[in-house]
Every structure is written in structure tokens, then in C-alpha cells.
Amino acid sequence: MTWLTWRQYRAQAAVAALVLAVFATVVLVTGFQMAAQWHTLLAGCTASRTCASLQEGGTSLGSVLGHDFAILSMLAPALFGALVGAPLVAHEFEARTSDFAWAQSITRTHWLAVKVGWVLLAAAVWGGAIATLVTWWSGPRNAAFANVFQANYFDQQGLVPVAYSVFATALGIAAGAVLRRTLPAIAIVIGGFIGMRLWISQDLRMHFMAPVTTFYGVAANFNAPAGSAVLSGGLADKTGQVVTGSSGNVMTVWIDGAPSTSLPAACQQLIPASAGGPAGPSNATLNAVYGCLQKAGYRQFLSYQPISRWWAFQGIEAGIYLAVAAALIAITFYAVRRRDA
Amino acid sequence: MSWVVWRQYRAAAAITAALLAAFAALIVVTGVQAASQWRSSLAACTASRTCGSLSSSTLFLGSHAIGFLVIMTLGVPAVLGILAGAPLLAHEFETGTNQYAWTQSVTRRRWLAVKAGWLLLAAAAIGGIVAALVTWWSGPNNALQANAFNPGRFDIMGIVPVGYAVFATALGITAGALMRRTLPAIAVTLAGFIAVRAVIFIELRRSFMTAVTSYFPVGSGFAPVGSAWQLGAGFVGANGQPLILPPSTNGAVIGGAAGGIGLPVSSLPAACQQLAGNGRLTRATYHAVVSCAQAHGIRGYVTYQPAWRYWAFQGIETGIFLLLAAALVVVAFAVVSRRDA
Numbered sequence: 001m002t003w004l005t006w007r008q009y010r011a012q013a014a015v016a017a018l019v020l021a022v023f024a025t026v027v028l029v030t031g032f033q034m035a036a037q038w039h040t041l042l043a044g045c046t047a048s049r050t051c052a053s054l055q056e057g058g059t060s061l062g063s064v065l066g067h068d069f070a071i072l073s074m075l076a077p078a079l080f081g082a083l084v085g086a087p088l089v090a091h092e093f094e095a096r097t098s099d100f101a102w103a104q105s106i107t108r109t110h111w112l113a114v115k116v117g118w119v120l121l122a123a124a125v126w127g128g129a130i131a132t133l134v135t136w137w138s139g140p141r142n143a144a145f146a147n148v149f150q151a152n153y154f155d156q157q158g159l160v161p162v163a164y165s166v167f168a169t170a171l172g173i174a175a176g177a178v179l180r181r182t183l184p185a186i187a188i189v190i191g192g193f194i195g196m197r198l199w200i201s202q203d204l205r206m207h208f209m210a211p212v213t214t215f216y217g218v219a220a221n222f223n224a225p226a227g228s229a230v231l232s233g234g235l236a237d238k239t240g241q242v243v244t245g246s247s248g249n250v251m252t253v254w255i256d257g258a259p260s261t262s263l264p265a266a267c268q269q270l271i272p273a274s275a276g277g278p279a280g281p282s283n284a285t286l287n288a289v290y291g292c293l294q295k296a297g298y299r300q301f302l303s304y305q306p307i308s309r310w311w312a313f314q315g316i317e318a319g320i321y322l323a324v325a326a327a328l329i330a331i332t333f334y335a336v337r338r339r340d341a
Numbered sequence: 342m343s344w345v346v347w348r349q350y351r352a353a354a355a356i357t358a359a360l361l362a363a364f365a366a367l368i369v370v371t372g373v374q375a376a377s378q379w380r381s382s383l384a385a386c387t388a389s390r391t392c393g394s395l396s397s398s399t400l401f402l403g404s405h406a407i408g409f410l411v412i413m414t415l416g417v418p419a420v421l422g423i424l425a426g427a428p429l430l431a432h433e434f435e436t437g438t439n440q441y442a443w444t445q446s447v448t449r450r451r452w453l454a455v456k457a458g459w460l461l462l463a464a465a466a467i468g469g470i471v472a473a474l475v476t477w478w479s480g481p482n483n484a485l486q487a488n489a490f491n492p493g494r495f496d497i498m499g500i501v502p503v504g505y506a507v508f509a510t511a512l513g514i515t516a517g518a519l520m521r522r523t524l525p526a527i528a529v530t531l532a533g534f535i536a537v538r539a540v541i542f543i544e545l546r547r548s549f550m551t552a553v554t555s556y557f558p559v560g561s562g563f564a565p566v567g568s569a570w571q572l573g574a575g576f577v578g579a580n581g582q583p584l585i586l587p588p589s590t591n592g593a594v595i596g597g598a599a600g601g602i603g604l605p606v607s608s609l610p611a612a613c614q615q616l617a618g619n620g621r622l623t624r625a626t627y628h629a630v631v632s633c634a635q636a637h638g639i640r641g642y643v644t645y646q647p648a649w650r651y652w653a654f655q656g657i658e659t660g661i662f663l664l665l666a667a668a669l670v671v672v673a674f675a676v677v678s679r680r681d682a
Contacts, residue, residue: 015528064543068539068543072535079531082423082527083524083527083528087524091524182523182524183424183428183432183523186423186424186527187424190420190423194413198409202405202406202409
């Protein structure tokens, strides 16, 4: 069976290897350029002791081409799922080659297990090779911009691309086994992969673990460790209730991110009407308001996922996708075993 | 023949119509909300005469989720090419149904003309409906952020999505005619579409028409009117050659209005640097340094495509993609006419 699987997939394997080689060439060439640029910048700022202001200096790192390839790498799992996963069972059913295979001396379960096993392994290697290249390429950018926890950067690096790739392929296999036709299965892969990815990255990811919330004084400054993902922040009253208010009017005076109209009346009185507009209130006004808010028990807060949890989040997200992939494979086995020959 | 085409595609047409209806419902509901929010903000800022300071940092229109969905419409043409264009001929060849069709009373050319004609028309209609919804939805955001000409925004609004949809579908049809198998045709369609779009949008679009360069004195600023597409900004010396600015700026800076780029004092002639002294510029030394830079003939520049060229660019880009599509359809006709039955 392994030999048969290799014969069925050797052309695809050659094409995939070629695509990977092109991708690796672009990533390596632009990556070495960017690493050299980064070393020069670091050496320069270490000499002048200005490395702290590097992030705000509008440093542009890396080429547009390399960056575009890193973004394109997010499509790689869907590509594998649509072009390799979806036809795996569906095309056998369409071409009726499954009938021939099933009339031989091996069971359907064996036939399916070997095909699915090798293809899922190939999907993991595909996702892993691309993720390794992109993770290496992003090193200087991660250090300079500290944005590796943000959506899109989190999704290109580390462990999760491997799980995305396995999931997309399992989705294609299962959709093909249930629908028995290749094109609808491809459509399911595109829609299902994008839908699942968006749902988890936009709605669920930041709630994998309870965020860390730090309270600090109304006049103080607090920054989460560099690279952490900030969920929310602002002003909270004595009871811990978040102070909010409607925005939209540019004349509103903002105190610690809350509109002055939602502050206690005693503190609002301290703000003159002239404080509105783009220039903002004077320092004297601000200090008076801060004192008033402090007396009323107000604090600022910041909720964030610290950067130290990055690998834990990668592990959780990869685990979710692998669990869903396992469920999809179980559905595939059920559908194939139940099918009339 | 038209009846055959309808029978072949009625299921796909029903699914497409359902997806379009769902998309339209989301866009219309959130679009009406964003428009009313925009009108009330405009009314408020007109009353207080602060519309000049209205920007995307103080006002957020619409929802993040729908904003994502709108950006994802970039992928609609590729999906049309993959799921409708590529199988049009390839699937007939794979299953041998073309042989049945070609032994009836219609000629191959008529068979292909009707099939390809209806499909390209449907692709244009779907691309046009999605683009019309997105264009309408983006109205307030375009007015607020003045970014309709920027890469990424330009590509999902106006008439270019129609050109992309027709091109991707024609690419799929021709790839299917040449390769005679659906899956390789899908892979070629996806790769070809991304490659052609990338080349035109990264390399060619900026030079459809000669860019305008405006010069302004050091110390003041210049911003092109309306939704212009800024291609570059910087400073030139007396000889007209651009000054080379360091990649990150840590020292004192003058100006700063040229597309956000300031002119570091360290890039000025030595005579002007002496006037600046060490450390921060005071009001007096700032003016001295600015006059010195002006006396040395240093000017700022902004290179851009003016906002009024937006529709010309839309027309040129749509024309390019429609011409490419026409060439591809000619190739498909040649291949089908010459193919052995």
C-alpha cells in the first residue's frame, strides 16, 4: 500500500518540493539581507546608546518581497488541503478506482489508513518546513517590533502552521469522503479553513487563558512586557467598574482613555471648557483631575496576555486544530467503511 | 446549448446566490450603521468647527469582523477561477462528457462559446455585485481615511474586481483546456492569478501614468489633496539629488510633515549642524537651522498619484486584465478546436 501511495503521489511530491525550494530561496536570500541590516542597526545604536528609541524610529526591516512571501505562507495549509486532501478519497470515488482497490486483498480500513497516514504526515512536513523558514526569517522583525503575539504574526510562526496544515488536509479528506466529489470538497476546504481560522484567531485565542490584569494609579504609566498582547485597558472606578462613555465628539476631553463626561461631577468641574480640542488639557488641569480621581478611588488597569505565554498559546492552538483534525479523520473512516462498494 | 449550461450549473448558481445574499445582508446592515455614525460625527464636528481634526484615530467606523470580510473579498476572483473556471473544460475532458457533446448537432466552437460566454458573464456579474457592495460600504471610511487609492483598498473597489474576476475565470478555463485535468488546472489558476496580480500591483500600477512630484520648503509641510496615492517622500539637496537619510533617527529633527518623515539635523551640511548645537533644538536654533537648510537649497518633496487619477487607474487596470482574459480565451478556443476528439 505504501508503494501504491508513493506511485499515486510522486508527481505531486515533486511539484511540492519544487514550490518549497522556490519559497526557501526567496526566504533565505531576503532573510540574510535583513539579518545583516539588523546587525548594522544594532551595532550603530549600541555605539550611540540609543537602542531604546529604535522601535519608535520607524525602522523598516526586510524587503517587501520577503514580507509578501511570509504573508502568503498563511495560504499554504489551505492549498495542501484543497489540492491533496480533498481529492484523496473523493477522486477515487469519482474515478471508481476505489472499487478496484477494495476488490484486492487489503481491507478498506487498511487502504484508507495508509493513504491518510502518509498524506497527513506530508501535510505536517509541508507546514513545518514553511513555518521553520518563516520563523527564522522573522527573527529580526520580532526583536525590533515585538509584535509576535499579534494576529497574523502569531499565525505564521512556531508550531501552529503545522497544525493548520494537518487540519486543512483532514478537512479536505473528510469533506471528500462525505460529499464524494472533489470540487465541492475543495469549496468546503476553502470556506471551512478560512472560517475556522478567523473564528479562533479573532474570537477565541485571547481567551485560552485568563488574562493578567494590573491596576495602577491614575497618573502613573504602566507598560506590559514587550510583545505581550493587550486585551483592554483604561480607567476603573472604586468598585472596579470600567469607565466608558460615548465617543465621536472631538471636543471631548479624554482622561486616561475615558471621556470626561463620565467622570464624577466633582472632578468634571475642574476641567475648563477651553480644554477641549486636539491640544488637550493643560498639565495643571490634568494634575488637579488626577488628584480628584485618586481621592474618589479611581485606578487605571491593563489586561494582557504576557509574552511568556506565547509557547503555551501556540501549544493550545495547535492542540485544538489537531483534535479537530482527529475528529474529521474519524468521520472519514466511518463514511468510507459504511459506503456501499 | 444555453439550456444545457443552465442544467450543468443550476446547483452552483443556487449556492452562489445564497452566499451573495448572506454577504449583502451583512454589508447592508453594518453599512447603514457606519453611514449614520459618520453623518452624526460630521454634524457634530461641523457645529464645533473641528472637522479638520477628525481622523481614524478618534473615530472608528463599522466593525472589525466586517472589515475583515471586506478585505477577504480580494480572494473572490481566485475562488471563481478555481471552482468555476478550471473545471469548465478539464472536468469534461476527465469524464469524457465532451465526446458526447461533440457528437451532437452543435459544433465544438459553439459548445465552447456558449459555455465560456455564460460563465465569464456570471463571473463579471458576481465580481461586480461584490465590488458594488464593498464600494458602497467603504464610502464613509474612504471619506474619513482618504485611502481609496492605496494598495489593498484600490483592489476591492470600483471596477477592477470585475476585471480580476473575468481574468481569473478565463485563466481557469484555459488552464483546463491545456492541462485536461481539473486539479493541476486549479493549481495553475491559483498560482497564475496571484503572480499576475502581484506583478501588476507591485511593479506596474505605480507607473500607469507619470507620478507628480511636489516640492516644498524645509520646515513647512505638504500633503496631496484628497485620496492621493503617495509613492515616496524625502528631501533633495541643491543639486536635486535626494538626501540619504539614516535608517533610524535618534537626534534632533526638523520638519516632519513630508509624509511623516523628518529631516535629521545630522544629514544637513556641517554649517547648519553647527547652528543646532548639541541636544534638543530650541525655538531660536530651530529657525536658524531651518533658514540655513533653505539657504543651502534643501527642499522637501512628495511623489504621488493625484486623487483625480483614481478612475483613470481603475480603467487602465481593468483594461489590462480584460485584455489578458481575451487572449486566454483565444488560446482556449485554439486548443479546443485542434484537440482530437
